[in-house]
Amino acid sequence: MEYEVRNPKQVRAIRKKELIIEAGFKLICKNGYYNTNTAQVAKEAGVSTGIVYQYFKDKYDIFMEGLKKYGDDIFFPMIKIEHDNFDISNFDIILKEMIDKYINNHKMSKTAHEEITAMIHSNHDVAKYYYDKELEMTKSIHNTLLKNNFKSKNLSEKVHIMIGMIDNLCHEVVYHQHENMNYNVMSDIVIKNIVDMFKE
Amino acid sequence: MEYEVRNPKQVRAIRKKELIIEAGFKLICKNGYYNTNTAQVAKEAGVSTGIVYQYFKDKYDIFMEGLKKYGDDIFFPMIKIEHDNFDISNFDIILKEMIDKYINNHKMSKTAHEEITAMIHSNHDVAKYYYDKELEMTKSIHNTLLKNNFKSKNLSEKVHIMIGMIDNLCHEVVYHQHENMNYNVMSDIVIKNIVDMFKE
């Protein structure tokens, strides 16, 4: 209570900033960066166009803040998974779980994934953000595996490969229902592949 | 409005159309679609802005024609590789070759790869183009493997997974020299992984 009373303006301001980030990021994820203009963002956020520039340097800044805030949830839901007490013998179950979670996540924000991926490939900052996160995730998984007594050589590299495979798989499942392609089979193969890789 | 997009018959005209595609595609690949304007394209091609619209419906059309013309070479150099007389025992050599070729290719058109990949993820037509081509390549490789007596089950799925892995690997090598990551090792792992997959 006292908290809010003490600095009501700032609290409201923070809330407003959040509102703009949310609105801006949402619209950009939905329609793309170049198909979203600041007027729309302001309207969606329920604020004036002018105020936007009191909180953000420019349109780009809004997106980047949104990315920092929501990017993890969209792209790296696994990063928060903490698994203990597993070993190579039940690793396939863990993987299945990860994949399901990841696919679900993709499905919930189809266009967001695509639009941001587009920016990863066309904008240096976004790319850097993404690859740093990916590295972080790689390390985190690496450590988890170590903690769980994975002894395989070249763990880093393998984790990297693993992430890529899961990524590809999920993208396939969510976006390209190629007829003639059995995704359950594909998933099984990928999992087996990964498990085998870590057995070496 | 009523002007038809011309289908040039004269040699000079054809050459000019090529010039524009070349210039436009090059600039877009270098700087991105939204950072390239028609004036720049015209200038780069050494023509007037007006002529551009006699050969192309709009800026987008230039890009799409460029994609159709150069896309294969950039994204699917492997599509043209014809390999015979190999079997599972020397498949690793073939793979190494493919990977090297692919990496080289990536290196030669770093930004092109990235900008087009960006569009794959944000534009429906480009996505369609890409995935159709990918499917075509999958089938082609599939057939090659059949011809060379690969008996593995679920070949389609495996080929798909293989392509994804190679793609990831090459992208990694070309764009993200993550320190602490040994790409030779990574490459070896990927190759072994693929070979093992087809042995099943």
Next chain:
Amino acid sequence: MEYEVRNPKQVRAIRKKELIIEAGFKLICKNGYYNTNTAQVAKEAGVSTGIVYQYFKDKYDIFMEGLKKYGDDIFFPMIKIEHDNFDISNFDIILKEMIDKYINNHKMSKTAHEEITAMIHSNHDVAKYYYDKELEMTKSIHNTLLKNNFKSKNLSEKVHIMIGMIDNLCHEVVYHQHENMNYNVMSDIVIKNIVDMFKE
């Protein structure tokens, strides 16, 4: 694209919108629709080009709003004339009055009349606007005549013919000083003609 045409609430904004309509309509009436560009309109109104598109969908919209605002005064000044206590015996005096008013009006906005008439004949919306107004005027005059005990048959048709005759006459007087043509005489003939028509 997503910008909505603003409906200005603030007084200043309303004034500015009026300014633009006024400037745009004036220029178009003076030089013609196709010989007027938005930059000129903005300049004449003393605003930037951008603001024009916050108040109007496009150039055409400016003209149409101008037409709605000023059209009546230019084309249908008679619409507001309310005459009582006349009958067929002094109808000629009323007619003379109408004609004079109409001619004066024409003279005050010569080019406006012409440019708008041009658009009536080449643009569907403008035509519709004009003919609807004309019909409205026809009905209004019809009613006035009824109220003043005109018993002539086929009143509607006669009113229509009357309006046409007055229109022609005025146009003649204002635009085509044909030598050898006595406009006073012409006016007298027209008036007599009309009066006789209603006597039947």
Next chain:
Amino acid sequence: MEYEVRNPKQVRAIRKKELIIEAGFKLICKNGYYNTNTAQVAKEAGVSTGIVYQYFKDKYDIFMEGLKKYGDDIFFPMIKIEHDNFDISNFDIILKEMIDKYINNHKMSKTAHEEITAMIHSNHDVAKYYYDKELEMTKSIHNTLLKNNFKSKNLSEKVHIMIGMIDNLCHEVVYHQHENMNYNVMSDIVIKNIVDMFKE
């Protein structure tokens, strides 16, 4: 024969010029001056764009030549009517004939009438052409009436008024099927009106 042999080029050239006039005038009459471009005209005429400027100063010139060539048929079909042996007693029959012919004519080239009328009101040259022709027709009719022993005073003025009335009537009939308006009645009134006018 010798005719053509002697100067084949010129004959062909004349034919080509006619082709362009025909095509240009037709398109402009159909779609409007500003909605017709020279490329369309050339295509419609089956010639190259370049050649157009060998025969015509500019686009405007094409239209004006078309107007001179076809304008009469469209706007002044009556001008060619030669009537003898009529007098005030059977003048109504003549008028009916004229009106029918005029209406038919209007109907055959609805858009042409409108588009050209638009230009009459927005272009000085076209206006001049039209009013000169109108005057000529007035005089011609005037003379015809004199020849047929019409003794009415102020003949010129009356003829002018008459033409205007017929014009209005026909325009009404062709373009504005106002419900609630009986055009046969209207026509009868107009004819009676005119006849009465000349009786004075």
Next chain:
DNA sequence: TATGAATGAGTCTTCATTCAT
């Protein structure tokens, strides 16, 4: 004469950003 490719000024329109209130 004829072609049709080429020009480039001109037009409408958008929108990130700033400013007056």
Next chain:
DNA sequence: AATGAATGAAGACTCATTCAT
């Protein structure tokens, strides 16, 4: 802090006219 009106540079696209062949 907040509003939303205002700016103006920039971009896509058109088309009458000219030019190289």
